């Protein structure tokens with residue numbers, strides 16, 4: 001009788017091993033905020049019993065079974081805690097050309113000895129079953145799939161990029177889907193829709209145009225020769241996108257585009273005893289302030305830091321926790337109600353019952369953490385998609401925006417802080433939004449694992465047939481054009497026949513009149 005559970009267990013274990021895939025994770029981008037999503041996915045796959053090898057700039061601190069790092073650490077200058085106020089000014093004005101150029105720089109890592117070794121001698125025992133890579137501005141890495149003859153999964157750490165719509169065949173109806181670089185919501189006026197169409201087509205065109213030169217890497221390192229960079233995207237079997245309808249709106253997704261927003265969210269380590277004590281003793285509430293993992297607040301101009309200090313002093317006895325990478329570079333005169341640390345376990349801090357608000361630059365991951373922990377936000381966008389992220393939360397009435405870091409004054413910040421602290425509607429709204437965001441049939445990690453295994457098992461079966469059509473076929477312009485031509489021709493024929501009929505019926509009388517008139521005028525001369 002006791003044998004049955006044992007047999008079942010044995011079957012289950014066998015099943016696990018038999019279904020264990022060998023997975024190559026390709027994440028050569030060195031931004032920490034992009035990495036957190038990839039890290040959770042790859043760790044989750046390893047815990048599930050797959051053998052994962054991961055190309056990354058962030059090797060695991062604590063090894064876990066079945067997870068092997070192919071570390072690129074040190075091959076690019078670090079960006080974590082290394083972005084100054086000047087860098088941000090440059091980023092703020094960066095073009096698609098600059099973004100694509102950064103992508104090309106990341107493609108140069110294909111020359112890294114570890115990657116060359118991997119490309120020339122991919123493991124055979126067992127060989128890879130599937131490749132997972134992050135999609136942003138380095139499509140050259142898509143060539144790994146074709147090279148290893150396995151399906152490719154792409155992850156997207158932000159909203160689905162405008163330039164992926166065409167290559168995935170995902171419907172991007174610009175009448176109600178704002179471009180990722182716009183600040184529109186889903187209700188656009190005529191003018192906004194016009195700009196949205198122009199902007200989205202412009203950035204997609206630019207991105208494909210500027211990344212097309214990355215074909216040279218596909219050719220040099222993989223021996224793959226295709227006419228256009230877009231051809232590499234057609235190898236993608238699945239897209240895992242860090243969005244969710246509760247936060248990013250309602251939009252159609254084709255079968256192989258799966259929303260897994262919040263994949264990186266997990267409970268953190270507890271804060272240090274010092275921070276825990278500070279939070280517990282914040283009886284009047286505490287504000288958490290960070291510009292994320294990359295930006296160094298201490299490099300901002302003295303005038304700006306003074307505005308922050310003055311505002312924080314005014315809201316005392318409410319306390320502030322502030323992330324500062326290098327305390328020694330910070331302007332002296334920090335108010336007594338502010339504590340700084342070089343790093344905080346962010347989710348544990350945001351979850352603390354005394355936290356009342358989050359001052360953020362509006363990064364995709366940090367704002368999701370705020371929603372997860374139901375904390376209202378004050379946004380100070382710095383660059384990239386941060387403006388639209390914050391605008392989106394302002395529209396949902398869970399955030400107040402200070403528009404730009406150049407506009408921050410003591411008065412504006414204090415007024416925003418007082419609003420958030422006193423007007424309870426922000427808190428109520430964010431609690432509702434948090435529930436909408438988290439209520440799912442299964443976790444985003446489990447959803448991702450399911451679809452990765454599905455594609456590993458069945459191959460390229462989810463792709464949209466739309467990728468085989470030209471844009472004008474996809475929009476049925478040829479069909480509508482044909483119908484229009486038929487209608488115009490039919491109208492022409494009817495008009496022609498009518499005119500002929502008219503001539504037949506009344507033609508002789510009219511001619512006779514004309515003739516007699518002509519004769520008369522001749523006679524008069």
Ligand SMILES: *[C@@H]1O[C@H](CO)[C@@H](O)[C@H](O)[C@H]1NC(C)=O
Pocket residue numbers: 077078082
């Ligand atoms: C910061 O980045 C710059 C390049 O932007 C690099 O030269 C420098 O080494 C980095 N600093 C640190 C401390 O890594």
Ligand SMILES: *[C@@H]1O[C@H](CO)[C@@H](O)[C@H](O)[C@H]1NC(C)=O
Pocket residue numbers: 441442443446
């Ligand atoms: C995710 O999957 C694991 C393993 O199958 C399961 O134990 C866990 O309960 C799942 N989590 C959720 C939230 O569904």
Ligand SMILES: CC(=O)N[C@H]1CO[C@H](CO)[C@@H](O)[C@@H]1O
Pocket residue numbers: 020049050051065066
């Ligand atoms: C496929 C694979 O390598 N599976 C291994 C995952 O880790 C467990 C525990 O270390 C091993 O028993 C499996 O063989």
